[in-house]
Amino acid sequence: MHLSLQDRLFVLTGAGISAESGLATFRGSGGLWDGHRVEEVATYEAWQADPALVWRFYSQRRRDALAAQPNAAHKALAQIEQHLATINSDNFYLCTQNVDDLHERAGSRRIHHMHGSLFQSRCTRSNEHFSDHALYEDPNDLPVCKTCHATVRPHIVWFGEIPLDMDAIYRELDRANILLVIGTSGSVYPAAGFVHLANQRGIRTVYVGPEEPQNIDAFDEVILSTATQALPAIAERLGEA
Ligand code: APR
Structure with missing residues (x-):
């Protein structure tokens, strides 16, 4: 995956990013x-x-x-945010389906928990x-x-309930030029539909995870690898850019 300091990145994470933290x-x-x-x-x-x-x-x-600790993938996303924020703090947005706080503990700042929070x-x-x-x-x-x-x-947010602050999510997706989806099976909507919206808007789409998600056909690029294998390298390359 190629990322530059000029990009406006929308990240969607699912349970897979916390799997290597033991959740x-x-x-x-x-x-x-x-x-x-x-x-x-x-x-x-x-x-x-x-x-x-x-x-x-x-x-x-x-x-x-x-009891869990943020892993290298959570930390890499926080680093990516720091790098992109040097151009404009709004150029990174993290929308997570997870209800844990590992992203925050890794240092992520612009983060939204669309399915709520355990805390x-x-x-x-x-x-x-x-x-x-x-x-x-x-x-x-x-x-x-x-x-x-x-x-x-x-x-x-339980099954049958509406995820939190969808208006803000769609506004942020509209501003992005890359959608990076990590560790989600692509089976729960509306999050599983973000990739289709991105396609309609000409936003480049990338998936990271060890197995093919259900909506795999909609992605421009699929990196079949665990989050901790893929993300630190992406953050490092951006840091060198
Ligand atoms: N790195 C990246 N992805 C991984 C890893 C890993 N180390 N290990 C597993 N995965 C992937 C799996 O391949 C799978 O595609 O994480 C995905 C987890 O999928 P789900 O268990 O379906 O979790 P998620 O997609 O987040 O669920 C969505 O469903 O039950 C509701 O509200 C709940 O937010 C949750 C929503």
Whole structure:
């Protein structure tokens, strides 16, 4: 993949970029849903049926994320952002489907979590947001809102819900001249459709991952390699440019 300091890069990441930090992906062997049907834990209906089960599931994922460390691919993306920001800080945008905070801990700045975050929750009545760690201390207790005492839910976009701030995402995609997609199976929309929008707008598209994504035919370039194999070299070449 060729990247220059003049490029305006839109990056989309999925669970695969955190796989080498030890966090399970969703689909495939060892996938996170093993032992849990998706409908049991990741829908609003699941939350209504058994909020304690859902809260425990996300508390465990939160502990796993806290125990993980950013890997060389997360760090390379932060370096790429630094390089491109020397021309214009808006020339890099990272849209992640991941709910962990490994990108932030690696140093990424312009980042948007389209599927929410394990480190926030929100009141089901007032929509007030909380990042209070204490809420998670006893994963068996269902927290309630400090203001109105309604239940608090994970700030996670569940199946059937609309991803966060799609307007900003599409604005950023419109400004880009390269779409780089890393470690996502291309099976969950709307993220899986970004490559089609990019094609319509003449934006160059590149995929990085060890297996072919479902939407492989839409990409201009496919680098069949793990994220930690591919990304440090791209960051290094840009640094030398
Ligand atoms: N480097 C890069 N990619 C990898 C690596 C790696 N080391 N290891 C695995 N992958 C790839 C797999 O080949 C697969 O294509 O990561 C992808 C993971 O796919 P999924 O498990 O489907 O994860 P993702 O695409 O992020 O899921 C999208 O689905 O369940 C929902 O909301 C959840 O955000 C999630 C969304």
